[in-house]
Amino acid sequence: MILQKVNQPQDLKTLSQEELLQLAEELRSEIIRVCAQNGGHLASSLGAVELIVALHRVFDSPRDRLLFDVGHQAYAHKILTGRKDVIHTIRQEGGISGFTKVSESEHDAITVGHASTSLANALGMAMARDTLGQNYHVVGIIGDGALTGGMALAALNVIGERKPKLLMILNDNEMSISENVGALNRYFKEYQTKKWVQDTQKWGKQVLEGISPKLFNLVDRAKEAAKLMLHQENPFYAWGIRYVGPVDGHDLPGLIHILEQIKELDGPTLLHIVTQKGKGYGVAEEDPIYWHGPPGFNPENPTKVSKGYSWSAAFGDAVTELAYQEPRLFVITPAMREGSGLVRYSQTHPERYLDTGICEDVAATVAAGMALRGLKPVLAIYSTFMQRAFDQIVHDIAIENVPVVFAVDRAGIVGGDGATHNGVFDIAYLRTIPNVQIAAPKDALELRAMLKKALSLGAPIAIRYARDNVEKAPEGAWPEIEWGKWEVLKEGREAYILSFGKTLKYALEAAGDNPEVGVINARFIKPLDKGMLERLALEGYKLVTTEDHQRMGGFGSAVLEAFNELGLKPDIRVLGLPDRFFDHGSIPRMHHEAGIDAEAIRAALAEMGVGIKTAT
Numbered sequence: 001m002i003l004q005k006v007n008q009p010q011d012l013k014t015l016s017q018e019e020l021l022q023l024a025e026e027l028r029s030e031i032i033r034v035c036a037q038n039g040g041h042l043a044s045s046l047g048a049v050e051l052i053v054a055l056h057r058v059f060d061s062p063r064d065r066l067l068f069d070v071g072h073q074a075y076a077h078k079i080l081t082g083r084k085d086v087i088h089t090i091r092q093e094g095g096i097s098g099f100t101k102v103s104e105s106e107h108d109a110i111t112v113g114h115a116s117t118s119l120a121n122a123l124g125m126a127m128a129r130d131t132l133g134q135n136y137h138v139v140g141i142i143g144d145g146a147l148t149g150g151m152a153l154a155a156l157n158v159i160g161e162r163k164p165k166l167l168m169i170l171n172d173n174e175m176s177i178s179e180n181v182g183a184l185n186r187y188f189k190e191y192q193t194k195k196w197v198q199d200t201q202k203w204g205k206q207v208l209e210g211i212s213p214k215l216f217n218l219v220d221r222a223k224e225a226a227k228l229m230l231h232q233e234n235p236f237y238a239w240g241i242r243y244v245g246p247v248d249g250h251d252l253p254g255l256i257h258i259l260e261q262i263k264e265l266d267g268p269t270l271l272h273i274v275t276q277k278g279k280g281y282g283v284a285e286e287d288p289i290y291w292h293g294p295p296g297f298n299p300e301n302p303t304k305v306s307k308g309y310s311w312s313a314a315f316g317d318a319v320t321e322l323a324y325q326e327p328r329l330f331v332i333t334p335a336m337r338e339g340s341g342l343v344r345y346s347q348t349h350p351e352r353y354l355d356t357g358i359c360e361d362v363a364a365t366v367a368a369g370m371a372l373r374g375l376k377p378v379l380a381i382y383s384t385f386m387q388r389a390f391d392q393i394v395h396d397i398a399i400e401n402v403p404v405v406f407a408v409d410r411a412g413i414v415g416g417d418g419a420t421h422n423g424v425f426d427i428a429y430l431r432t433i434p435n436v437q438i439a440a441p442k443d444a445l446e447l448r449a450m451l452k453k454a455l456s457l458g459a460p461i462a463i464r465y466a467r468d469n470v471e472k473a474p475e476g477a478w479p480e481i482e483w484g485k486w487e488v489l490k491e492g493r494e495a496y497i498l499s500f501g502k503t504l505k506y507a508l509e510a511a512g513d514n515p516e517v518g519v520i521n522a523r524f525i526k527p528l529d530k531g532m533l534e535r536l537a538l539e540g541y542k543l544v545t546t547e548d549h550q551r552m553g554g555f556g557s558a559v560l561e562a563f564n565e566l567g568l569k570p571d572i573r574v575l576g577l578p579d580r581f582f583d584h585g586s587i588p589r590m591h592h593e594a595g596i597d598a599e600a601i602r603a604a605l606a607e608m609g610v611g612i613k614t615a616t
């Protein structure tokens with residue numbers, strides 16, 4: 001086993017070409033083994049194996065900085081940089097992160113999980129290096145999906161102007177999570193199929209094989225001039241960035257060779273490599289969408305498992321039905337078709353479906369434009385990724401009360417993806433924006449009721465739901481809902497627990513059959529049901545609020561502010577996530593640690609002296 005001889009990247013420097021090829025296969029097997037055990041980003045990591053081996057052969061991490069965009073494709077990087085003995089803990093409680101993480105290793109140049117940040121970060125590092133008179137390589141590795149993000153494209157614009165010595169590697173597998181979208185993606189798809197491009201590549205590879213880096217530089221300059229004369233429409237030229245490729249991203253010797261030849265080139269260079277997502281593992285090659293991030297599986301007999309009926313599926317079923325009733329409904333996703341439950345909708349209503357690519361900011365403002373001109377847009381977006389659209393929600397939607405409905409998925413702690421993916425800030429940042437309303441359904445029926453009502457209200461409305469399974473609502477069920485009114489789920493003689501969405505189950509568990517304690521489905525977070533709040537306070541009830549959201553600025557904060565406005569001071573405890581990040585791990589355990597579960601609610605009730613009685 002070659003991997004036994006490799007503990008740090010410098011151990012790659014002495015391996016022969018055969019040993020490097022063998023190492024790549026061993027890394028592939030290890031990635032499959034670990035993902036079979038833990039689940040994880042299998043297809044992306046398999047597709048980046050040769051690239052990562054070549055990078056660590058040619059460059060000197062951690063002196064040279066390797067920045068992986070999103071960081072989900074970096075399992076081989078983790079194994080080669082001193083973490084092979086802990087790779088089996090990836091995404092597990094107390095284990096290593098599923099993404100690169102600065103605090104985890106000196107070899108992890110950036111902490112990521114959200115897409116499109118690597119190039120801006122790489123520019124910053126290259127400029128720091130040059131300003132401080134230091135000398136090391138900075139390499140930004142970005143996927144074709146992440147390159148659809150505005151941050152990445154804007155960074156290219158600045159890089160092309162500043163022209164630092166910087167290597168960017170476009171890992172192009174024509175996939176995001178779904179098939180990739182966008183004009184750049186289409187251009188390169190066509191570009192690669194052009195006969196003259198393929199012939200030039202072949203000729204170029206032969207020529208480049210046999211020449212020294214110095215001569216490569218001369219050839220490169222001649223090629224640049226020729227391409228400019230041919231008015232090569234390659235967009236990277238417009239950005240003033242040297243473009244090299246496309247080359248085979250699984251040809252390990254070829255990759256090593258080309259990296260050695262371009263690593264010393266001055267100015268910004270983009271190496272375009274073509275890879276296959278899922279490379280080397282049949283099922284993942286055939287279906288890179290399912291195997292992008294599968295749950296655990298049997299590596300000998302890998303089969304797809306159903307993850308159960310989720311809130312995402314409930315949303316997808318609801319909009320698919322609604323679209324038949326409402327011809328102006330239009331659904332947008334920023335590159336999360338599968339994750340947001342929209343596969344069936346995209347097939348049944350393709351003419352009213354848009355995948356913008358990984359650009360939540362653009363998606364929000366496109367929705368605004370649609371709403372301004374008479375459509376009824378629904379933007380399906382994860383809570384955490386909606387953070388990318390904060391200004392667009394204020395500037396393009398809320399100020400003019402533009403009617404966009406946000407279907408906010410993954411609200412709350414999400415588990416294996418960890419801190420970069422938890423959806424725990426949306427209430428805090430949305431409720432401060434005038435005109436924006438926030439609702440949280442308790443089940444699929446209430447989701448349907450809220451969705452249909454929201455589309456008739458003509459206002460910006462966020463409907464948030466967790467990463468969780470839910471009972472399927474009957475087809476054709478469109479119940480009414482009294483907008484802005486909470487729902488008493490259980491009467492109480494002395495106290496009430498106010499909660500919504502996922503934490504309602506903790507509230508009901510804490511109340512149990514105790515006649516002293518009631519439970520209210522506080523399903524409208526903005527506007528609050530102030531009439532209910534006033535009644536509860538005036539009638540002297542003790543109150544506990546609980547939410548799977550930061551305590552600071554969350555629902556509980558809103559309730560406290562409301563009592564302050566009402567001039568009322570009930571005995572109340574506000575439970576929510578403490579002021580820290582929650583990494584990957586078990587959701588129930590993190591809820592317990594955060595103090596928002598049934599045990600914490602009971603403790604709060606006891607602290608207020610609420611009698612723990614059982615029904616007589």
Ligand SMILES: CC(=O)c1sc(CCOP(=O)(O)OP(=O)(O)O)c(C)[n+]1Cc1cnc(C)nc1N
Nearest residue numbers: 044072113114115143144145146175176177335
């Ligand atoms: C992990 C995660 O959350 C991923 S990985 C991924 C596709 C990336 O495609 P790329 O071509 O860059 O890489 P590839 O998988 O190797 O093809 C998306 C959309 N997401 C969700 C997502 C959505 N939106 C933002 C801002 N960041 C992320 N990470």
Ligand SMILES: [Mg+2]
Nearest residue numbers: 143144145175
């Ligand atoms: Mg890709």
